[in-house]
Amino acid sequence: MTTKIIARKNLENISAYVAGKPIEEVQRELGLERIIKLASNENPYGYSPLAKEAMLSEMEQTHFYPEGMAPALAAKLAEKLQVEKDHIIIGNGSDEIIRLLTKSYIEPNDEVIMPDVTFPRYETNTLIEGGTPVLVPLIDGIHDLQSMYNAITEKTKMIVICNPNNPTGTIVEKAKLTDFINKVPKHILLIMDEAYYEYVNDNEYLETIPFLNTNSNLVILRTFSKIYGLASLRIGYGIMHPSIIEELVKVKDAFNTNRLAQAAALASLDDDAFVDYCATENEKCRKYIENELTKMELEFYPSHANFLMIKLNQHGKEIFEGLLKQGIIIRSGHLLGYDQTIRVSIGSQPENEEFIKALQKLIG
The missing domain is CATH 3.40.640.10 (Type I PLP-dependent aspartate aminotransferase-like (Major domain))
Structure with missing residues (x-):
């Protein structure tokens, strides 16, 4: 029999941080080879x-x-x-x-x-x-x-x-x-x-x-x-x-x-050209997603970063799970304090296009 050792009282109501699902985990769970991860606000263009x-x-x-x-x-x-x-x-x-x-x-x-x-x-x-x-x-x-x-x-x-x-x-x-x-x-x-x-x-x-x-x-x-x-x-x-x-x-x-x-x-810090390229591409791709969302009559918060929080007429977890089955990882808003939202990181343009197609398929 194992005796539980009592941790600090301050930890009683604290939950572990839930990060965006790793690509490897989704591949194991769903048996998919190609995964697009748009969940953790990472840079789709790599590094310098x-x-x-x-x-x-x-x-x-x-x-x-x-x-x-x-x-x-x-x-x-x-x-x-x-x-x-x-x-x-x-x-x-x-x-x-x-x-x-x-x-x-x-x-x-x-x-x-x-x-x-x-x-x-x-x-x-x-x-x-x-x-x-x-x-x-x-x-x-x-x-x-x-x-x-x-x-x-x-x-x-x-x-x-x-x-x-x-x-x-x-x-x-x-x-x-x-x-x-x-x-x-x-x-x-x-x-x-x-x-x-x-x-x-x-x-x-x-x-x-x-x-x-x-x-x-x-x-x-x-x-x-x-x-x-x-x-x-x-x-x-x-x-x-x-x-x-x-x-x-x-x-x-x-x-x-x-x-x-x-x-x-x-x-x-010596590669300003890389940083400028990433910022320019991010803004261009964010505007593309914003335009597509507007066509779909979906609202979103005015983002100045490399992600968008999208408002939905249903629970964000439903969209998260639907996209996951199509090999696209995003973040459900219920983990972020807004149940009827999702947060999507801005990917490369081909990734963004696949995300929009998958989202259109889900919400009709």
């Missing part, structure tokens, strides 16, 4: 050839531990972003930095204000540390900044804004966000998650890095997983005041990012 060359070269050093703070990558990012090197911390994906922030700053009963619905790891990491998530509903898929500001109490330790927001893809109006950043009390950490930053092409999008000079509580998160196509290598970064980084380093794993990831990310 420069990154491949760098990884092949770095493999010769695999038997040595990597540098714990990835100084070469931090220095190159600092130069590219025109910030000081000590304002950069490299993470095992930007989601690790979210975890480091809650681990460093959140104590039991501290409150963290965040939109509802958004990337679920903000809430999960808050709960793990015994904090209280304060969920503020979106308005038409967009952050309600006024209500988020009104939610501030003496217990508020952190506020999180995802811009563009996942899963809706929407952005926050520039003037409203500027005002919000400037009026949030400086003793409250303000986290700006900009994982999809490179995809945005809109004058209403706010460049937040200049605010670091006057807002020492501001933390900006970005990643190499999306437009740079290095999702499996798990590497992202945060831009923030050095005093915050000093605290994060105390709880960071000694070697949190591996040699290949550091080398690939470093080389990727």
